[in-house]
Amino acid sequence: MTAVSPAAGLVESDEPQAESPDFKRNYWVFAVPATVVILAVIVFPWLFTVYMSFHIWEIGGGTTFVWLDNYRQLFADQRFHEALVHTLVFTLLATLIPIVLGTLAALVFHREFRGRGILRTIFVMPMMATPVAIALVWTMMFHPQLGVLNYLLSQVGIPPQAWVYSPSTVIPTLVLVEVWQWTPLVMLIVLGGLAGLPREPYESALIDGANSFQMFVHITFPLLWPFILVALIIRVIDALKVFDTIFVISSGGPGTASETINIFLYLQAFAYYNIGYASAVVVVFFAVIVAISLLMLHVRQKTKWNA
Amino acid sequence: MEGESLVLKVLRKAAFAFAVFVLVSPAILFFLWTISLSFKSEIDNMAFPPVFVPSPPTLANYETVFSRNDFLGYFINSVLVTGGAVLIGLLVGVPAGYGIARSKSSRFAIVILIARMTPALSYLIPLFIVFQLLGMVGTIGALIVTHLVITIPIIVWIMIGYFESLPAELEDAAMVDGCTTWQAFRHIAVPLARPGIVISSILAFIFSWNNFIFSVVLGGKQARTLPSAVYNVLSFEQVSWGPLAAAALLVSLPVLLLTVFAQKQIVAGLSAGGLKDG
Secondary structure (H helix, E strand, O other), X not given: OOOOHHHHHHHXXXXXXXXXXXXXXXXXXXXXXXXXXXXXXXXXXHHHHHXXXXXXXXXXXXXXXXXXXXXXXXXXXXXXXXXXXXXXXXXXXXXXHHHHHHHHHHHXXXXXXXXXXXXXXXXXXXXXXXHHHHHHHHHHHOOOOOOHHHXXXXXXXXXXXXXXXXXXXXXXXXXXXXXXXXXXXXXXXXXXXXXXXXXXXXXXXXXXXXXXXHHHXXXXXXXXXXXXXXXXXXXXXXXXXXXXXXXXXXOOOOOOOOXXXXXXXXXXXXXXXXXXXXXXXXXXXXXXXXXXXHHHHHHHHHOOOOO | OOOOOHXXXXXHXXXXXHHHHHHHHHHHHHHHHHHHHHOOOHHHHOOOXXXXXXXXXXXXXXXXXXXXXXXXXXXXXXXXXXXXXXXXXXXXHHHHHHHHHHHOOHXXXXXXXXXXXXXXXXXXXXXXXXXXXXXXXXXXXXHHHHHHHHHHHHXXXXXXXXXXXXXXXXXXXXXXXXXXXXXXXXXXXXXXXXXXXXXXXXXXHXXXXXXXXXXXXXXXXXXXXXXXXXXXXXXXXXXXXXXXXXXXXXXXXXXXXXHHHOHHHHHHHHHOOOOOXX
């Protein structure tokens, strides 16, 4: 199984070089065009954002250097604190539920059964389909009076729900969409892990008279853990960044009940045109995401990696 | 296990079938319902209790999508933006992946990794300011440049992994025979890496095609791509459900077809860490 080999390669990159140095020397030339483009469209925006975050930035008008004022204002902003809490709650739910369901799904799809290929394709479709398109259809299904979901609930005796129209149910509803959309990715990653499991431990466990539950707990799960961890890292990063579905389905509402940092950021920049302020949000958000990612990559490196 | 009775075996099978059903039905029901909405009349779509099977099915919603909107124009915009961003991404990303893999430089790879973690939205503010200064808001060119933020990290990341999995001996041998590094890359490594190139193009295509927010902010009226057109134009100017569902299906169609016909490559790419855009 070569899954995640790029990241693994990253880890082991300090190995002594086998090739002779004069072959090695001009490889960097290959990266020059990409470096130029990456400097222009990725690194420059990062730096420019930091620069803007120290200013009050009028679109098409003047700029005023205010040093850290935007950050001070941000850390005192109640609405930002709430957005932070919404983001954390959403991320927690939208990580744990897909991890559990996706792992179970992988165990199911790992077994041979009739129609497996086609059913797996259908299962994977939610994560491939255009998020905006999906979000618009979910919006129609959440309609309190005419929506198909409330009708289906009424058929099994559950009273109609307000879905995204109530502050108390909007985040769980958005999590539902996220789970529906991204459980397949966890499934694919864990399925990749299952495909590479060795046979020997199971054979000897069978001889020792272990039952299938014991084999799962003591053999399958520990061997799968690195893959689950990778899925976990990806889920956390992706859930922190979710924008399209929340923007289309609730736009952060009702009120600000489902406003995550990403939505807050968008509104500050492109609805209120507080460019400097929004830039400060980006810088803080960026720092949070990179810190969490590096922390999790560090944890992953510490766990044994035998894939 | 051998002592298991027939009843237990049947129960076991039934439980497994039920698990499969529970897993797959949310996706099946969602897409069936979207298809149903797209083929029903407006009256049936607004009926409560809902009408599930269109009778008779109508193509009126699809006609509305094409006749009342410049759907074809948006489609062409999407093809130009995604095509351009994937092509440029390949031109600079494949050599970069090769250079990074062979020189084993981890610094560059870390920049790519951080770029993959960064929310796409955070590139939008600075790029918006720059394109406004340049008078390029509302142009296909601005969108292609912005979509490079999506395509380049995916392509470089997958290609690093792919080139790392190829043995360097063939290239070394060719260079001993007097090949330049470029020739070794062009005539030995690239042909061997073709599956990796296919995988990275497919994923870059999907994530670029699905991107929505760049075009909302930078597309203006002229350069709108399909996802933002569906959101901006259809959902506001026509609140009716049928055309919206039809448009949602049409927008996703290229990507869903890829999922069906290139699933092997997509799965390989995703598990190689070519995960998601912002």
